Amino acid sequence: MDMNYSEADLAFREEVRSFLKDKLTDRLKTGVERTPGVFVEPDIGLEWHQILHEQGWISHRWPVEFGGKGWTPMQTYILEKEFAIANAPRPAPISLGLIGPVLCRYGTPEQQAKFLPRIRSGEDFWAQGYSEPSSGSDLASLSMSAELIDGKYILNGSKIWTTHAQHANWIFCLVRTQVSEKKQAGITFLLVPMDQAGIEVTPIVSMSGDHEVNQVFFDNAQTRLENRVGEEGQGWEIAKFLLQNERGGSCFAPRMLVSIDSLEKAANNIANSDGSTMNNDGDFKRRLAKLKLRALALEFTELRIQADIANGRPAGPITSLTKLVYSNLSQDVQTLRNELYGYDGLQLPYDRPLYADDAPQAVGGAAAQVSLASFLNGRASTIYGGSNEVQKNIIAKRILGL
Amino acid sequence: MNFDLSETQKLFHSTVERFTRDVDVAAREKIRSTEHAYDTNRWSELAELGLLAIVANEDQGGLGGSLIDMSTIAEGLGSNNALDPWLENGALPIRLLSKANKTDILDSLIDGTKIAALAFAEPNSRYNLFPNEMLATAGHGAETVVLNGEKRFVMGGALADYLLVTASDNGVFGIYCIPSDSQGLETHRYQLSDGSLATVVSLNQTEVPASSKLAITFEQFKEVVAETCVLCSAEMLGLSQLLLNDTVSYVKEREQFGVSIGSFQSIQHGLVDCFSELEQMRSMLYRTLLLEKDTTADWSANVLGAKSFIADGANFIARNAVQYHGAMGITDEVTIGHAMKRILILSRMFGDAQDNLNNYLEVA
Numbered sequence: 001m002d003m004n005y006s007e008a009d010l011a012f013r014e015e016v017r018s019f020l021k022d023k024l025t026d027r028l029k030t031g032v033e034r035t036p037g038v039f040v041e042p043d044i045g046l047e048w049h050q051i052l053h054e055q056g057w058i059s060h061r062w063p064v065e066f067g068g069k070g071w072t073p074m075q076t077y078i079l080e081k082e083f084a085i086a087n088a089p090r091p092a093p094i095s096l097g098l099i100g101p102v103l104c105r106y107g108t109p110e111q112q113a114k115f116l117p118r119i120r121s122g123e124d125f126w127a128q129g130y131s132e133p134s135s136g137s138d139l140a141s142l143s144m145s146a147e148l149i150d151g152k153y154i155l156n157g158s159k160i161w162t163t164h165a166q167h168a169n170w171i172f173c174l175v176r177t178q179v180s181e182k183k184q185a186g187i188t189f190l191l192v193p194m195d196q197a198g199i200e201v202t203p204i205v206s207m208s209g210d211h212e213v214n215q216v217f218f219d220n221a222q223t224r225l226e227n228r229v230g231e232e233g234q235g236w237e238i239a240k241f242l243l244q245n246e247r248g249g250s251c252f253a254p255r256m257l258v259s260i261d262s263l264e265k266a267a268n269n270i271a272n273s274d275g276s277t278m279n280n281d282g283d284f285k286r287r288l289a290k291l292k293l294r295a296l297a298l299e300f301t302e303l304r305i306q307a308d309i310a311n312g313r314p315a316g317p318i319t320s321l322t323k324l325v326y327s328n329l330s331q332d333v334q335t336l337r338n339e340l341y342g343y344d345g346l347q348l349p350y351d352r353p354l355y356a357d358d359a360p361q362a363v364g365g366a367a368a369q370v371s372l373a374s375f376l377n378g379r380a381s382t383i384y385g386g387s388n389e390v391q392k393n394i395i396a397k398r399i400l401g402l
Numbered sequence: 403m404n405f406d407l408s409e410t411q412k413l414f415h416s417t418v419e420r421f422t423r424d425v426d427v428a429a430r431e432k433i434r435s436t437e438h439a440y441d442t443n444r445w446s447e448l449a450e451l452g453l454l455a456i457v458a459n460e461d462q463g464g465l466g467g468s469l470i471d472m473s474t475i476a477e478g479l480g481s482n483n484a485l486d487p488w489l490e491n492g493a494l495p496i497r498l499l500s501k502a503n504k505t506d507i508l509d510s511l512i513d514g515t516k517i518a519a520l521a522f523a524e525p526n527s528r529y530n531l532f533p534n535e536m537l538a539t540a541g542h543g544a545e546t547v548v549l550n551g552e553k554r555f556v557m558g559g560a561l562a563d564y565l566l567v568t569a570s571d572n573g574v575f576g577i578y579c580i581p582s583d584s585q586g587l588e589t590h591r592y593q594l595s596d597g598s599l600a601t602v603v604s605l606n607q608t609e610v611p612a613s614s615k616l617a618i619t620f621e622q623f624k625e626v627v628a629e630t631c632v633l634c635s636a637e638m639l640g641l642s643q644l645l646l647n648d649t650v651s652y653v654k655e656r657e658q659f660g661v662s663i664g665s666f667q668s669i670q671h672g673l674v675d676c677f678s679e680l681e682q683m684r685s686m687l688y689r690t691l692l693l694e695k696d697t698t699a700d701w702s703a704n705v706l707g708a709k710s711f712i713a714d715g716a717n718f719i720a721r722n723a724v725q726y727h728g729a730m731g732i733t734d735e736v737t738i739g740h741a742m743k744r745i746l747i748l749s750r751m752f753g754d755a756q757d758n759l760n761n762y763l764e765v766a
């Protein structure tokens with residue numbers, strides 16, 4: 001057992017630090033700090049995307065032949081940690097973390113040649129069309145139909161909770177091409193251009209006031225046969241591959257730890273009822289310390305998984321555990337943060353973005369102004385990407401053998 | 403022993419229930435998007451129904467309701483997730499003016515023609531009720547007082563004709579009832595989590611008649627605050643009942659994997675935990691309503707302990723309600739999110755669960 005930084009690792013860390021120092025502007029940092037949503041808005045996200053693209057780091061996790069860096073788990077970890085400390089935006093995870101790897105693994109050479117460079121450059125912005133009104137946790141029951149007529153698929157039905165569909169020019173969809181006995185069997189994976197008459201995007205406003213998710217209606221929308229990934233009926237296998245990518249090899253803890261440290265710093269400047277500051281409040285300090293211990297343990301759980309992957313042992317269903325631990329922990333951190341701000345933590349402006357010049361004036365500072373909306377958006381983390389209950393079912397069945 | 407409501411209390415409950423029933427999420431949104439984020443016609447109706455008069459004593463033109471009566475109203479408002487600021491702009495200020503016997507202003511508050519808001523929270527004092535930052539000094543003549551300082555979290559501040567401002571005059575506590583358009587008074591409006599508009603109020607050399615100081619001590623103020631905390635608890639109980647009812651209905655209807663999600667044992671157990679919290683919360687509220695007031699300080703500490711207990715339960719139920727609704731639960735289109743956001747305010751009004759628990763520790 002060891003966890004040493006080699007000379008090369010230390011040099012790499014220096015490289016990452018100086019890159020961040022040069023390239024991460026105040027505008028970008030403010031954009032992150034004042035965004036209560038799960039993802040940053042494209043104006044911030046894409047600017048940073050471009051910078052990472054120029055640096056050649058945008059798709060560092062992809063296979064080397066498609067633009068990956070082939071870094072060791074330690075290097076990936078260093079990058080994530082430094083990016084977290086610097087509070088850098090997270091570039092569009094649906095494009096880079098979900099559809100990118102799928103195309104690397106299952107795409108035709110033509111699809112790879114067409115789409116991968118455009119994902120890397122930021123030219124294409126992707127949405128994920130999995131969930132439907134009647135198919136959430138039970139994804140395999142999905143019913144949006146696709147019929148192949150004259151080399152084109154004709155799509156009818158709707159997708160819901162589609163994050164940032166309002167910004168996307170492409171959406172990947174799980175669709176039903178065949179009604180079969182086993183519901184998983186008739187599912188196909190299609191890439192669909194958003195800019196067409198048969199597609200309508202309607203916003204769904206979250207209880208935070210944010211517009212992140214949408215319902216997308218397909219009324220005889222079309223996509224060409226060449227936009228099918230894999231074979232007809234192979235969609236479920238591809239969907240599972242994508243989900244494993246979504247959950248596997250995660251690096252949540254660094255951002256969590258940074259967020260906890262920032263809470264500690266914020267407490268220095270927040271008055272307590274007795275005239276001292278909140279960083280001297282015994283209750284607050286104990287709660288913060290407990291959160292920190294949970295995050296430190298999570299960091300090592302994630303590193304253990306990374307090391308397994310690097311040593312050729314696939315992660316498997318244990319990634320459900322990191323998702324579960326992380327989402328509960330992040331909600332508890334958001335709760336403590338919001339409570340730290342006291343009455344100021346009860347403000348909930350609906351105007352967006354909050355970093356705009358004409359955004360409403362914050363009461364008690366910018367961090368207080370976004371904290372309730374972040375807390376409310378954070379309630380989603382135990383629901384999306386497989387809810388807590390679903391993750392527990394997976395662990396009970398596949399790990400504990402129950 | 404009998405824990406049933408009296409006939410009059412049942413009447414109040416059903417009046418409130420009828421008054422608030424029809425405001426669904428869409429109607430709520432519409433009212434919230436108006437200039438004051440409220441429809442003052444509703445306030446007049448509320449007054450006509452006697453829901454404001456009940457707070458003041460009979461000799462002041464009120465109906466002299468008991469805390470149990472008022473708690474019935476608060477619970478009723480909660481059980482329909484009402485957007486009416488009865489608690490913070492009705493019960494609380496009227497109770498204060500009633501205690502101070504400020505009848506000239508009380509009249510207009512009881513009949514609903516004027517609305518008042520309490521300005522107590524200060525930027526650097528967290529949950530401390532004693533004003534440190536708003537200062538009162540003698541004015542030019544003996545007849546006036548000058549106020550300087552800033553208040554935040556003035557609930558319903560955008561609606562208020564009068565502000566009840568807590569201030570310190572050389573360490574002596576006072577509440578000053580001033581018109582919201584007094585000279586030197588500036589406000590900044592901002593939206594709270596329930597969609598209402600609060601204000602930051604800054605007073606800069608605001609000179610008011612010495613007679614605007616209410617005849618009320620800090621101890622009496624704290625007593626009214628404790629009474630209001632009982633009402634917060636009651637409203638949270640109503641909201642929690644609503645959250646549980648909606649969630650139980652939802653999990654019966656929503657199907658996944660070919661069955662209703664309510665058939666999954668983990669969801670059943672989770673909702674039983676919520677139900678158990680709710681029953682405990684109700685018992686705690688009743689216990690509080692029936693507490694003997696030996697000394698006001700002991701009574702207040704017990705009330706704050708109860709509020710802490712009920713706030714924890716309400717937040718627990720709200721989070722589970724959202725969780726069991728899946729993605730539907732995080733939208734602004736369903737009631738549960740709005741109920742959760744109101745609970746956040748109530749649970750933190752006059753101190754959060756931790757702070758209230760610390761108050762309770764003093765007598766426990």
Ligand SMILES: Cc1cc2nc3c(=O)[nH]c(=O)nc-3n(C[C@H](O)[C@H](O)[C@H](O)COP(=O)(O)OP(=O)(O)OC[C@H]3O[C@@H](n4cnc5c(N)ncnc54)[C@H](O)[C@@H]3O)c2cc1C
Pocket residue numbers: 038127128129130131135136137138160161162163164212213380383384385386387388389390393656658659663666668669725726727728729730732
């Ligand atoms: C902010 C946000 C962004 C999202 N973005 C996207 C996106 O970009 N693309 C996309 O396709 N989808 C997206 N989703 C949808 C997400 O994947 C679904 O919300 C999720 O799969 C749960 O489905 P549901 O919401 O229909 O809840 P349901 O499946 O109806 O679940 C309701 C409740 O029942 C519980 N439950 C369900 N099954 C079981 C079981 N077997 N045992 C015990 N409990 C169970 C759930 O845990 C939950 O508590 C997003 C969701 C959110 C909240």
